[in-house]
Each structure stands twice: as C-alpha cells, then as structure tokens.
Amino acid sequence: MFLEKINSPADVKKLSFEQLQTLSGEIRKTLLKKLSEHGGHIGPNLGMVEMTVALHYVFHSPTDKIVYDVSHQSYTHKMLTGRKEAFLNPAEYDDVSGFTNPHESQHDCFEIGHTSTSISLACGLAKVRDLKGERYNVIALIGDGSLSGGEAYEGLNNAAEAGTNMIIIVNDNGMSIAENHGGLYQNLKELRESNGTCACNFFKAMGLEYCYLDDGHDIQKLVETFQAVQNSEKPVVVHIHTTKGKGFAPAEMDKESWHWGMPFELATGKPKFSFSGPSYEDLTAEYLLEKMKQDSTVAAITSGTPGVFGFNQARRKEAGSQFIDVGIAEEHAVALASGMAADGGKPVYGVYGTFLQRTYDQLSQDLCINNNPAVLLVFAASAYGMTDITHLGIYDIAMISNIPNLVYLAPTSKEEYFAMLEWGIAQQEHPVAIRVPATGVRESGTADTTDYSQLNKYQVTRKGQDAAILALGDFYELGKKAADILEKEHHIKVTLINPKFITGLDTDLLDSLKANHRMVVTLEDGILEGGFGEKIASYYGLADMKVKNFGFKKSFPDRYVPDELLKENGITVEQIVKTILAEID
Numbered sequence: 172m173f174l175e176k177i178n179s180p181a182d183v184k185k186l187s188f189e190q191l192q193t194l195s196g197e198i199r200k201t202l203l204k205k206l207s208e209h210g211g212h213i214g215p216n217l218g219m220v221e222m223t224v225a226l227h228y229v230f231h232s233p234t235d236k237i238v239y240d241v242s243h244q245s246y247t248h249k250m251l252t253g254r255k256e257a258f259l260n261p262a263e264y265d266d267v268s269g270f271t272n273p274h275e276s277q278h279d280c281f282e283i284g285h286t287s288t289s290i291s292l293a294c295g296l297a298k299v300r301d302l303k304g305e306r307y308n309v310i311a312l313i314g315d316g317s318l319s320g321g322e323a324y325e326g327l328n329n330a331a332e333a334g335t336n337m338i339i340i341v342n343d344n345g346m347s348i349a350e351n352h353g354g355l356y357q358n359l360k361e362l363r364e365s366n367g368t369c370a371c372n373f374f375k376a377m378g379l380e381y382c383y384l385d386d387g388h389d390i391q392k393l394v395e396t397f398q399a400v401q402n403s404e405k406p407v408v409v410h411i412h413t414t415k416g417k418g419f420a421p422a423e424m425d426k427e428s429w430h431w432g433m434p435f436e437l438a439t440g441k442p443k444f445s446f447s448g449p450s451y452e453d454l455t456a457e458y459l460l461e462k463m464k465q466d467s468t469v470a471a472i473t474s475g476t477p478g479v480f481g482f483n484q485a486r487r488k489e490a491g492s493q494f495i496d497v498g499i500a501e502e503h504a505v506a507l508a509s510g511m512a513a514d515g516g517k518p519v520y521g522v523y524g525t526f527l528q529r530t531y532d533q534l535s536q537d538l539c540i541n542n543n544p545a546v547l548l549v550f551a552a553s554a555y556g557m558t559d560i561t562h563l564g565i566y567d568i569a570m571i572s573n574i575p576n577l578v579y580l581a582p583t584s585k586e587e588y589f590a591m592l593e594w595g596i597a598q599q600e601h602p603v604a605i606r607v608p609a610t611g612v613r614e615s616g617t618a619d620t621t622d623y624s625q626l627n628k629y630q631v632t633r634k635g636q637d638a639a640i641l642a643l644g645d646f647y648e649l650g651k652k653a654a655d656i657l658e659k660e661h662h663i664k665v666t667l668i669n670p671k672f673i674t675g676l677d678t679d680l681l682d683s684l685k686a687n688h689r690m691v692v693t694l695e696d697g698i699l700e701g702g703f704g705e706k707i708a709s710y711y712g713l714a715d716m717k718v719k720n721f722g723f724k725k726s727f728p729d730r731y732v733p734d735e736l737l738k739e740n741g742i743t744v745e746q747i748v749k750t751i752l753a754e755i756d
C-alpha cells in the first residue's frame with residue numbers, strides 16, 4: 172500500500188502518475204472504511220481525493236499555504252500530511268478533528284468550520300507574505316456552495332486588487348449541502364458546460380485570471396493545471412469540476428443525504444443506527460407547511476441548511492415559493508426576513524445557533540432597530556448541539572439577548588414551543604427568536620395557553636420558599652430534578668420557575684421572591700458572561716438576595732462530551748442541590 176508509506180507531502184512527490192492514481196484509490200477505500208465506522212463528511216471528502224493528491228504533488232506545503240474553506244473536505248490532506256494513522260487505524264480515529272487544525276499539523280493554516288472565509292484568510296496570508304518580502308504560493312480552496320456567502324465575494328473583490336500570487340481553487344461539485352441557489356450558479360453551470368470558455372464569466376468580471384478543468388478526478392490533468400498556475404504573479408481562479416461522493420454509488424446518487432453522515436453499512440449504504448420518534452426538525456416543517464397553506468405570506472427561510480428545520484426535498488417541493496434557500500448567506504437571510512416582515516410577510520428563518528453568530532449586525536440593525544416581526548428559530552443552541560470547537564452552540568444567549576426589541580424565548584416542552592411559534596408568527600409587534608430545545612422532544616401533556624404578548628412573565632411551576640430555581644429552556648429538567656431531590660430527600664420545598672423569556676426580567680416576580688427567599692439559582696445552557704443569569708444577579712445587586720448562576724464559563728471547548736462539560740462547569744444536579752443546601756440549611 173502506498174498510503175502506508177506516505178509520511179509527508181515529500182513522499183507524494185516521489186510517485187509516478189500511475190502510482191498517484193493507485194494512491195488515490197487506496198485513500199478513497201480508507202476514507203470509506205473510516206467513514207462507514209465513524210461517520211463524518213462523506214460526499215465532500217470523496218470528491219476531493221485526486222485534487223488533494225495533486226495539490227500536494229505540485230505545491231510545497233507547509234511553505235506554500237493551503238487554506239481550506241469550511242475545511243470539512245480536508246481528510247485526504249490530513250492523510251498526506253503525517254496523519255494517515257488516524258484514518259487507517261480505528262484506535263486512532265479520534266486523534267484528528269473533522270476540520271483543519273493547526274494544533275495537529277503545521278500543514279493546517281486555520282481552525283475553521285464556518286463557510287466562505289478561505290479567500291479572506293488567504294488574502295491575509297498573501298498580504299503579510301508580500302509585506303515581509305517572502306515568496307511562496309497561497310492557495311484558497313473553496314466549494315461552489317461556499318461561494319454564496321458574502322465574505323467570499325468580499326474576499327474575491329479584495330484578491331482581484333491585490334495583484335499578487337494567490338490561487339483560488341473553486342471545487343465545483345454543483346452542490347452545497349443541498350442544491351445551490353442564486354444567480355451565480357447559472358454562470359457556474361454555463362462555465363462548466365462551455366469548458367470554461369463562455370463569454371460571461373463571473374470571475375473574470377471581478378478582474379481575476381481564470382482557468383477551468385472539467386475532470387477534477389484526473390490526476391495528470393490536475394497536476395498540469397496546478398503547475399500552470401504555480402508561482403503565478405497574479406490572483407488566479409482555478410475552476411475545477413468534481414463529483415461529490417465520487418466512487419461511492421449511494422453518495423453520488425443522493426448527494427444531499429450523504430453530505431455528512433453517521434456510520435453506515437459499506438455494502439449497502441444503510442445507516443448503522445436509526446433514530447425513531449419525533450424530532451423538532453420534522454415537527455417544525457410539518458407545522459410550517461400547514462401554516463403556509465393557511466396563509467400565503469408565511470415563508471420558511473434557510474441559509475443553505477434546509478435540514479435544520481426538517482425541510483427535506485419533498486417538503487421543499489411542497490412549500491414551493493414559500494420556501495426560500497438564500498445560499499449560505501446568514502446575514503442576507505436575517506435582512507431578507509426583516510424586509511419581508513416590514514411589509515406584512517411572515518418569515519420564519521431556521522438556523523443553527525453557531526451560524527447565526529455572523530449576523531450580529533443584521534440582527535441589530537436591519538431587524539431590531541426596525542422592530543420588524545420576523546421569527547427566528549435557533550437550533551442546536553445548547554451544549555448538547557454540535558461539539559466541535561467551530562460549531563459551538565453556547566454563545567447565542569449572550570449574543571442575541573442583549574439586542575434591544577428582540578424577544579428571545581426558551582420553551583421547555585413541545586406544547587410551549589408551538590404556542591410560542593404560533594404567537595410569534597401571528598403577532599406584529601416584535602422580532603421573535605425561539606431557542607428550539609436541543610435535548611429531544613419533551614411533552615408536558617398540558618396545553619400552553621400563555622399569552623406571550625404579555626412580555627417577560629415567568630411561570631412559577633412549583634411554589635416553595637428559601638430558594639428559587641430559575642431553570643431556562645433545556646435546563647428546566649435539571650432544575651426540576653434538583654427541586655425534586657430537595658423535596659424528597661431533604662424535605663425542603665423550593666420554588667421552581669420556568670422563565671420562558673430570555674430577553675427580559677419579570678421584575679414583579681423577582682421582587683416578590685424577596686419576601687420569603689434568601690437565594691436564587693439560575694440555570695442556563697449557555698455561557699455565563701452576558702447571559703441570562705448575570706442579568707438576574709445584577710438585578711438583585713443591592714438586595715438581600717444571594718444569587719448563584721449555573722452555566723458555562725466562556726471558553727472554546729473542542730470535541731467534548733456534553734455531560735462531561737456540564738460536570739466540569741459544576742452543572743450537575745448534585746452540585747445544584749449542594750449549593751442550595753449550603754445556603755439555606
């Protein structure tokens with residue numbers, strides 16, 4: 172096996188074209204074995220095998236710098252840069268992350284997981300190289316889907332003016348996670364169909380040099396293409412056509428489902444684990460489809476992740492023009508929602524908390540200053556969401572809840588979630604965001620008849636004394652468990668509160684607690700700094716009330732086990748009980 176002998180890119184350079192082809196076959200087989208046992212980004216990596224081999228054959232990493240966009244497609248790069256054992260040896264599978272990671276290797280430039288940033292990052296590397304008077308190649312590798320993000324355009328615009336070495340490889344497999352959307356993709360299609368020769372050329376119009384390669388799996392052609400642009404003195408776009416999922420029939424046939432996946436049977440493609448039971452994704456899509464039928468102004472918006480709220484291909488078709496995929500353009504999605512809501516539309520934007528991070532200004536400026544009644548559904552905003560350092564879901568409360576006018580709601584059950592969503596869509600007063608529970612669908616069994624237009628009214632679910640637990644959203648169950656233990660094992664009845672409103676204080680209730688409570692405990696599934704609990708603590712500042720905030724300390728945990736992260740941060744039922752007992756016993 173050639174792969175077993177590859178310890179660095181220098182070993183790739185020793186091989187003949189035929190051997191490089193054999194190596195590619197070995198890599199694809201190795202990828203498939205690991206992916207089938209471990210899960211990961213399947214289609215993107217299968218499509219990048221030959222291109223990565225050719226990149227390392229031609230360029231001289233780490234002197235030449237390769238910046239992978241999202242970097243979810245960097246598995247072959249890892250194999251060729253000293254990390255093959257993490258793919259060949261199951262015991263070492265978890266030794267590498269799913270994204271580029273400078274802590275793992277000097278061949279990885281950045282720790283990255285969000286899209287559309289590679290050209291900007293590469294512009295930075297190229298600029299400092301030039302300022303220092305050094306010479307090497309800077310390469311940004313970006314997928315066609317990721318070109319739909321605003322930062323990619325900003326990067327192209329800047330690169331065009333740089334007038335210096337920068338190689339922008341566009342890996343065009345004709346897909347984002349789902350199908351691409353937007354005007355750019357018509358031009359990419361024309362370019363593919365004309366072998367890169369059509370008169371209308373987006374990249375040339377931006378002032379960039381351009382070349383095209385139709386078969387991104389032909390090693391020799393890839394090598395020749397890269398050699399032609401190596402050491403270019405100008406920014407150049409190398410547009411390469413590849414097949415997402417290349418070499419694995421199920422992934423080639425259903426590219427959307429195979430973008431990322433859990434372990435599967437190699438022979439059949441059948442998933443090894445199946446999840447049954449209700450999910451907020453499916454429930455949300457079904458609910459919205461119903462709403463769309465009743466009201467033609469209801470529209471669901473996604474920024475390149477339709478699955479976030481259950482819009483699979485069939486549901487997208489059913490929704491028709493009431494489903495809008497703007498591409499991977501979160502900033503635009505928020506502003507679009509604001510625009511629709513400004514004139515009587517009822518937009519519902521479904522988004523992962525981690526990706527919403529890039530929209531702070533659109534939330535603040537376009538949406539909230541204008542106080543337009545759009546609805547945002549924030550998914551995986553939880554320590555139980557995605558656990559990679561690049562995809563954390565614990566910053567949203569601090570980010571969103573400090574923007575005026577926005578009403579951010581934290582349901583604790585299915586009934587509450589849909590009551591909030593129903594109200595959010597119907598009302599015309601506020602921008603509303605809902606933090607969709609990330610720990611599974613819990614039914615309370617009781618209809619939620621709350622009038623959410625009465626803002627900031629917390630719900631007391633158990634009346635007690637001495638201590639009150641304010642348990643927000645997903646962490647309500649944790650508070651309830653602590654209250655149960657205190658009652659059953661220690662015969663102490665504490666007050667339990669479901670705040671529901673993240674963005675505002677129920678000052679009447681907080682004041683009333685002063686009468687017979689000495690301490691307030693807050694629980695939130697997010698960072699403490701700037702979060703919900705701090706606002707409660709600050710409100711009680713001068714009062715005779717102790718406040719203990721449970722939440723996560725501000726940090727960038729990586730590939731953590733959620734329950735362990737809770738434990739490290741002292742967020743266990745035992746810890747909560749202990750804290751309360753210490754203060755009131």
Ligand SMILES: Cc1ncc(C[n+]2csc(CCOP(=O)(O)OP(=O)(O)O)c2C)c(N)n1
Nearest residue numbers: 215284285286314315316317346347348475
């Ligand atoms: C800001 C942001 N939004 C959404 C995502 C989720 N996401 C990961 S990869 C991807 C599609 C990327 O498509 P493309 O660049 O064409 O790469 P491919 O996977 O097709 O190789 C999306 C939407 C993300 N990583 N970052």
